[in-house]
Amino acid sequence: MIKKCLFPAAGYGTRFLPATKAMPKEMLPVVNKPLIQYGVEEALDAGLTEISIVTGRGKRALEDHFDISYELENQIKGTDKEKYLVGIRKLLDECSFSYTRQTEMKGLGHAILTGRPLIGDEPFAVVLADDLCVNLEGDGVLTQMVKLYEQYRCTIVAIQEVDPQETNKYGVISGELIADDLYRVRNMVEKPAPEDAPSNLAIIGRYILTPDIFELIKQTEPGKGGEIQITDALMKQAKNGCVIAYKFKGQRFDCGGAEGYIEATNFCFENFYKTGKAY
Ligand code: UTP
Numbered sequence: 001m002i003k004k005c006l007f008p009a010a011g012y013g014t015r016f017l018p019a020t021k022a023m024p025k026e027m028l029p030v031v032n033k034p035l036i037q038y039g040v041e042e043a044l045d046a047g048l049t050e051i052s053i054v055t056g057r058g059k060r061a062l063e064d065h066f067d068i069s070y071e072l073e074n075q076i077k078g079t080d081k082e083k084y085l086v087g088i089r090k091l092l093d094e095c096s097f098s099y100t101r102q103t104e105m106k107g108l109g110h111a112i113l114t115g116r117p118l119i120g121d122e123p124f125a126v127v128l129a130d131d132l133c134v135n136l137e138g139d140g141v142l143t144q145m146v147k148l149y150e151q152y153r154c155t156i157v158a159i160q161e162v163d164p165q166e167t168n169k170y171g172v173i174s175g176e177l178i179a180d181d182l183y184r185v186r187n188m189v190e191k192p193a194p195e196d197a198p199s200n201l202a203i204i205g206r207y208i209l210t211p212d213i214f215e216l217i218k219q220t221e222p223g224k225g226g227e228i229q230i231t232d233a234l235m236k237q238a239k240n241g242c243v244i245a246y247k248f249k250g251q252r253f254d255c256g257g258a259e260g261y262i263e264a265t266n267f268c269f270e271n272f273y274k275t276g277k278a279y
Contacts, residue, residue, distance in 0.1 A: 002146055002208065004124040005048040007039060008111035010056030010102035013130075015257045024059045025256065026129045031268045032278055033087070034065060035255055039129040040091050046142035048125055049095045052118035054111045056102050066097045087279045107227025112209070113217045121211045123149065128205025132264045133158075135250030136271060141206050144248055148182070149208045154242040155234065157185070158206035160252060167192050170202035171231040173245045175238075181247040185238040190224050190231040201245065203231070204252050213237065 013025030020028075026036040040051055055062055065088070076082055102114045112126060125142055133141040145156050159173060168191050175183040187198050207230075216233040223229040237243050253267065254260035272278045 001047070002123050002125060002149060003048060004050040004052060004119055004122065005040075005043040005046075005142075006112065006115045006119060006124055006126050007036065007051065007053045007129055008102075008108055008115070008126065009036065009059060009062060009129060010054050010105055010111050010114075011108075012105060013256065016261075022058060024055075024062055026059075027061050027065065028255065028261065030132060030255065030261070030264050031273045032084075033268075035132060036062060036065070036129040037088065037091070038132050039127040040066075040095065041087070042133065042140045042142050043125065043127060044091060044095055045140045046125070046146045048142065048146075051095045051097050052115055053097065053099050054102050054115045055099055056105060063097075063099060066092065068092065084279055106222070107225070107229055109217045109220055109228035109230040109233055112230060113214055113228070116214050119211065119214075123208060123210050126205075126207040126209060130254070130256035131205030132253045132255050132268075133204075133206060133248070133250055134253075134267070134271075135248075137249065139249075141248045141250050141252075144250075145206060145208050145246060148244065148246055152244055153210075154244060155210050155213065155237050156208040157203045157234065157243060157245050158248045158252075159183075159201045159245045160204055160247065161200050162202040164194050164197065164200045167194050167197035167200060167202065170204075171229075171234075172197045172199060173201050173203060174198035175245060178244070181249075183245040183247075184241060185234075185243040185245050188231050188235045188238055188243075190229045201247070203245070206248070210237070210242070 009026045013020035027034045174187045175185040216236045220232045253264035
């Protein structure tokens with residue numbers, strides 16, 4: 001059973017400056033809820049109740065968000081505004097939160113390694129909260145992945161087909177189709193130019209990782225952009241046939257940039273806020 005979910009949230013969020021100069025990207029609101037809350041809700045839906053967050057300088061608002069604000073609660077007690085806090089209270093009641101700080105932003109792989117003391121020696125999920133994933137038709141994306149993990153017992157990465165001209169924004173995989181929407185990964189390239197991409201199947205911000213990944217990250221030299229890339233460590237697992245890529249059911253919005261963020265905002269406004277499911 002997977003219980004832990006790691007949220008690497010120490011990045012600078014440069015694509016969203018100046019909004020992210022003093023505020024964590026993960027706290028950007030999509031309608032009325034910060035991005036990270038959508039991610040934690042998805043994790044809880046999947047049965048992951050031990051939430052670990054890798055933070056960094058200027059990210060203290062994240063810890064305050066997942067805490068009780070006594071003054072505020074006292075202020076709205078007995079009013080109809082209490083409903084606004086029902087969702088976050090549920091997360092506080094049902095999940096535990098632990099934090100560690102990445103002191104140098106050396107990439108996603110390094111951020112995941114920084115979370116090792118919080119995870120220990122067990123499989124765990126990773127959520128990049130700026131990828132907002134929703135599935136109106138059924139199980140959330142993490143729930144779908146946890147079910148697959150229970151079947152295959154190896155690393156699972158979520159993928160989606162992207163415009164071939166945009167492969168240079170993603171880790172891109174190729175492999176053999178082993179079932180509907182499932183590939184056994186054979187090759188993986190970080191941010192390839194369109195002409196070098198092995199496919200247009202791009203990894204997005206949902207992973208289930210087996211704990212051997214930590215040693216593999218440790219052995220990984222800095223790659224593209226001087227950062228320790230998770231893709232390089234995953235490639236080592238893939239060589240042993242231990243990485244499955246899953247074309248998930250649902251939609252993903254890249255909220256790390258303005259376009260995806262606006263799309264997500266419109267989507268959530270229509271489907272959650274207007275329908276009274278936003279708290
Ligand atoms: P991104 O590639 O989106 O980087 O990181 P970023 O810094 O957040 O955003 P931009 O590209 O500058 O706008 C993917 C995820 O990995 C985390 C980020 O917080 C994000 O959730 N990350 C990245 C870290 O935690 N530490 C790092 O050193 C790098």
